[in-house]
Amino acid sequence: MTIAPNVDSPRTATANPPVQPAQGNLGQAAVVRSSAGGPVAENPTALTPVAKLIDVSKCIGCKACQSACVEWNDTHPGVEENVGVYENPHDLTPDMFTLMRFAEYDNPETGDFEWLIRKDGCMHCADPGCLTACPAPGAIVQYSNGIVDFIHENCIGCGYCVSGCPFDIPRISQVDHRSYKCTLCSDRVAVGQGPACAKACPTHAITFGTKDDMTALAAERVEDLKSRGYDNAGLYDPQGVGGTHVMYVLHHADKPGIYNDLPEDPQIAGVVENWKGPTKTVGLAAIGLAALGSVAMGLFSRVAVEPEDERHAEDLVDRAAAIPGGEGSGEGKDA
Amino acid sequence: MNIDLSRRGFLKLAGAGVAATSLGALGFGEAEAAELAHVRGFKLTATTEARNTCPYCSVACGIIMYSRIDDETGKKRIVHIEGDADHPTNRGTLCPKGAALKDFVNAPTRLTQPRIRKPGADAFEPIGWNEALDKIARALKDDRDANFMSLNEAGVPVNRWTTTGFLAASATTNETAWLTYKVVRSMGVVAFDNQARV
């Protein structure tokens, strides 16, 4: 199956991947935002926003998503050691774009124990902190379907994206010094496939489709959870970052923090905003003005040494030399 | 003279000098034009598909194996394995083991030649198929002829062979299993079992 570049975003992938040459719909033509003033499309292809929905209440923490992610993206996470937890690798790495995080929670209300398992990874924010912070033009782009992708050729490995991200997701490779994170399998989505993790997920805890479809599905799930006594069940689609293209269904949406510190109200840090905003403008302006100002002042005024200053100086030196042993002291001549 | 001094001094302002000249040299960052946005080329393009089922647990998920001819060996090599979306049981999904099947098929610890470990030796050494199979046949014949029990104490024909045992696999095909059954049973082996219990 060949996808014309103008074909719309896929719904949750139900077909097997193509093996015939397929033309994708993600590329420069669909770029709506690009880091550091990188190139954006004149009038970008209008793709329907997509989303990955992670239903924590269906997740069994099997790590199929991690496995599928590694296989699809050809990364090679190392064999670490066991440190007394289920998380392996122990954190996101440039070779592990997604990670199951396990939390053991004694629910004070019910007195029941709960094992809260959350798939961590890039949230694909509508307002991405990484893109805001990035100093390299075109290193981070946002496509019209909402996918935030790294264009590694343009990445300079400064790590600003790590500081810019409200979810602490990007990781810098110590090998090629470029930043890596979940691409939402942009290469699969481009040809009408869902992300590898969503396709693999055994219990369909991860589903992929248009953001509208996923939001509707989430509502259905929340209703089911409420019927099972999870009164605070809800959808996690934080507006602080303009909403995300990876969303969670949580049984305890009122306490995202209990799912391994999922941020309550994530947003791009104030300092980052300031640094990338006022500091930059004001700073550059000040430098510009100072430069101009001094040049101007230099033109209109100067402090020059007058000839009599030289004479005063000679007198002063001579007089000092003239005191005891004055005449005949030949130091001056020597000079 | 003062003026002279200052002019010379000004021209010696190193930093500015370097900057000025370099800027001229490089057509103002043309070299730094950003690579245009693009996604990774679709990696399954022009691969061959084969339908199979996962060899691990008994859910028997449908999988599709994508292969290419390996330049080195000239043999077909699996480059990717993914769940079969058409399969009624798994609907394209796979567990963490199934999703990584490719690395099982291509594992560095796959065996590629018959090997023998001689009594008391501390290492394997290669052996040819023929030699290995003849060794096995000889050993079987000798042991069977020596220990086959035709009649029991009561004189009832029992035709059993207890000094050689065979442990069958748990992931071979029915067809392999049937052939194995025929071979093992025909010889009268009773110490015959499989992995059903473990």
Place this chain on the structure above:
Amino acid sequence: MTGRRYSEPGDRILSRDPVSVRRYAGFTRLNHWFTATTLILLALSGFALFDPSLYWLSSLFGGGQATRWVHPFIGIALFVSFMILFVQLVRHNLFRREDAVWARNIGAVVKGDEDRLPELGKYNLGQKFVFWAMFWLIVVLIATGFMIWYQFFPEIVSVDTRRIALMVHSIAAVLTILTLILHVFAAIWTRGTLSAMTTGTVSGGWAFRHHRKWLRELAGRQRTDPAE
């Protein structure tokens, strides 16, 4: 006979007609220009990472990756170099009573009519301000610099701290560049100053007009000098 209050050991009258005075030794000048160079390079590479409109500057250093890599190392060079300079110049940059008077008559300074100003030693308050501003800013830059040096110190501080460090680093950088501009401007605006850092000498007239106490002391020491 008299000790030095306003001058460095190396400072002395070189000739009397016309008077010319040694202000900076060769090493000090080299040190100064090295520091200056690193500062310029840092400014340029820093600008590249600071604002997209200036990203093209990264081409001066062989591209974004190279710029990202080299900037911190130049920073360390600057720090070391500046500190050596600092040790040489700090003594005469300490605050003196006459600096207050000078400050009060800053208007006169700008007009250039120095008769209304007190006689000064080797440095005036303006120069001292530049000296100390540079010192403190560079300290801040090197400290925050390490915090954001992701390649080698990814874990040195928390993400939150790193975010603040990033902002402080850029603000400090801006101030440093402003100070640099002031420094360069003053050097050019006050004619006869540049030679101090190029040839190392100044004219007697320049010394008489801007740093009379310093000149006096040197004049007074002429005889004793050879004994030194």
Place this chain on the structure above:
Amino acid sequence: MTNSWTDIKNTDLVVVMGGNAAEAHPCGFKWVTEAKHHRGAKLIVVDPRFTRTASVSDYYAPIRPGTDIVFLMALIRHMIENDKVQWDYVRNYTNAAYIVRDDFGWSDGLFSGYDEEKRDYDKKSWDYVIGDDGFAVTDPTLENPRCVWQLLRAHVDAYTPELVERVCGTPADRFLKVAEMIGECSSPTKTMTSMYALGWTQHSKGAQNIRGMAMLQLILGNIGVRGGGMNALRGHSNIQGLTDIGLMSNLIPGYLNIPTEQEPDWATYMKSRAFKPLRPGQTSYWQNYPKFMVSFMKSMWGDAATVENDWAYHYLPKLDVPAYDVLRIFEMMDQGRCNIYFCQGFNGLLAFPDRGKVTRALSKLKLLVTIDPLETETSRFWENHGEHNDVDPAAIQTEVLQLPSSCFAEDEGALVNSGRWLQWHWPGAEPPGEAKLDTWIMAQVFLRVRDLYLKEGGVFPDPIVNLTWDYADANEPTPEELAKEMNGRALSDLSDPADPSKTLVKAGQQVLNFSQLRDDGSTACGCWIYSGSWNENGNNMARRDNSDPDSTGAFANWTWSWPLNRRILYNRASSDLDGNPWDDSRRLVWWDGAKWTGYDVPDIAPTAKPGEVGPFIMNQEGVSRLFSRGLMRDGPFPTHMEPFESPMANVFNPAMRGNPVARVFESDVARLGDSAEFPFVATSYRLTEHFHYWTKHNAVNAALQPEFFVEISEQLAAEKGIAKGGRVRVWSKRGEVWAKALVTKRIKPLICDGKPVHVVGIPLHWGFVGAARKGWGPNSLTPFIGDANVETPEFKAFLVNIEPAAGEAVS
């Protein structure tokens, strides 16, 4: 599985006990989440640990390993006491009404007929009262105190919620909540499914655990219906197939049996397999046994099997013991009574209990042949790997031949999934290097042995030289040839019994299915239950039509399932006595006035009148058995038995250790520990990141779960001063291992008989070869004891001790 993976979506309640489906069968577990999402189904998990399955459950109850029978019998008691019984089902489809002999009884934890010397029962009394008409006597009112129902009621009376709390350590309120949720499924319109695996089988009374749940399911009317059933989640991709094809010491393909010494001739053998109906008009399908047996003999030995020589009856070995199961084989090996051993795709060194004994036994072999795609610890059992395999190669005289075989990706054929689907697969690559297909290897071994016998003669060569081998290429029989051989074909024209003038099947043609098999030698069939898989319509196992009319979850045209492409066993029981579905929303098979019809292949003769022929046609009774007569060695009802290594004595009979009829070898008695020396209960299990000892060869899975660890509660960790992630030493009477400690809230101490019982969880995926870090398996610690009926090793409940370990981290 009586049902299929896809059928689970039809359930209202899933009970996962004796298994951990989410962990071991994630993609099958999808159908549980599906049922929860779209049917509002509930999930109950009963397990010693709060498992991954429990993490998505609606209700969880802890239980002490090895006490499931108490829990299950208490559930049955609860259903009877609270009238949570599907009466029509129990009355008509079970043997509740059958009258049992007066001399049958139970006391002190033992049934009538126990012989302590033989460690066995005389099962004579465990039977029905047979009337003068030769049929079993019944009392449809269920009033008779000697009827199965009344006996069951009396039998479970002791299993109160209090007993559950005392023995299982399950808080009574938790048990009652579970009982209440399950009770709802006694309604004909509510169904519960049981998903279990080795959590129930790997006990010295594993078969009785399963009996217990099966009885409960019958009482609730959940067998044979959509969304119900007893669903054994098989562990390996084709262990169902290997069992169907009878690769066991005592089996013949299709669950026929290898004769014993007590059956010296064909007639005697057949007499005990006459399977005469125990009630008037019942099918008792096993009456066809001779047809299947003769067809099997013909497929093995063709013309050499004749009516004159009893179909070559003596080509078959006769057993002197119930079975030469792996435990017995390794016991014999250890005694030096075994010389040659083959391990085909099997890693015994890590898979069998008491690794020390396994190593000792293998060291006494003359020749070990391993056939595997991968390196295995077994093929390198003689190699020193420091603490991970501390042996002296020089002292081991076993010769080892390691033969490289193909893997799934390189061969063609069918695997049988847990739902009995035979699914054909195709190769996508070629075996690496000199690796060969398993079929080629087996053919080579056979042909070479046959040639030696033809050349040299030898002891009883007949079964070898006469084995049918009519394959196009003798060196490499093809999957198609072998599959067709199992389906069976006509050896001469088969005439239609209804009209002898018509020929049903021409000589040489594939039979349609086993209904065409004959006992006169005119048909050959390797595995009767697979008959129909590759008939004249072609390879039905390769069918890929995934349509599912009315989304019943049947997928009748997807590949092929045995028997006769039937997807749900006993499906006639999905309708009431008159043949109308119990639940209209879950119609499966029903009587349309003239014949049986529906979404599935009816599990009854199409024209068998409802009300006359019982739904359980494989049983002589025509009904299911709440009382299993003499069919199980350890009792017609399940009764509580402690594990052989247990922290507490059997409450019914403190003197009784483990299963009173389980086989214990002399040499192993001394290797059993007690709770004084080994105070903690250990249980072994899989992790979802790994598959047995295979995926440790895989860099990806090794990264996902790199190193051997054990799981303990925060309380035990505190008590022993064990730190999270610290290194511990775990040892039993049989061996010791070192592991990382995973301290978790998911395991909590249980209070049994007033004392806290700590559980130590031991996953099983590490060894000394592969990509993952070196480690051990639980089998270094487990006892060499099996289930009384099928000898499945007691891997799920044994005793250990644990302490913090100094020194280097593992590997």
